[in-house]
Amino acid sequence: MKRVTIGLLTLSLIISGISTASAHTVLISANPGKGSMIKVLPAKITLKFGDPLLTLGKQAINKVTVTDPDNFLVTTGVGYVKGRVLTAFLVNATPITGTYKVSYRVASQDGHIVTGSFTFKLQN
Numbered sequence: 001m002k003r004v005t006i007g008l009l010t011l012s013l014i015i016s017g018i019s020t021a022s023a024h025t026v027l028i029s030a031n032p033g034k035g036s037m038i039k040v041l042p043a044k045i046t047l048k049f050g051d052p053l054l055t056l057g058k059q060a061i062n063k064v065t066v067t068d069p070d071n072f073l074v075t076t077g078v079g080y081v082k083g084r085v086l087t088a089f090l091v092n093a094t095p096i097t098g099t100y101k102v103s104y105r106v107a108s109q110d111g112h113i114v115t116g117s118f119t120f121k122l123q124n
């Protein structure tokens with residue numbers, strides 16, 4: 001964890017040195033969406049951000065997790081990035097109905113860490 005932090009700091013210094021850009025990124029949309037009511041828990045969750053996320057090789061600096069109404073983690077792994085989209089797979093074998101909480105922590109191109117959370121509901 002410490003190494004990631006130092007790496008990010010270094011990287012953000014480098015980036016701020018070479019470009020005058022830009023505000024950190026924001027969550028644009030998600031599937032399942034913020035506050036949505038769904039009937040079937042999908043196989044994955046996707047979050048779309050305003051800008052491509054920063055990646056550092058295979059280091060897990062971008063992360064999304066989902067917990068079910070019993071507060072059990074239902075995401076597997078930390079997720080993977082493709083440009084502006086962060087995806088994580090969900091364990092959906094025996095989903096329970098109720099409120100699911102999504103939490104994310106991502107790295108902007110400017111090196112800033114952006115965090116947030118929202119919920120969606122699984123209903124019968």
Ligand SMILES: [Cu+2]
Pocket residue numbers: 022023024025108110111112
């Ligand atoms: Cu920023």
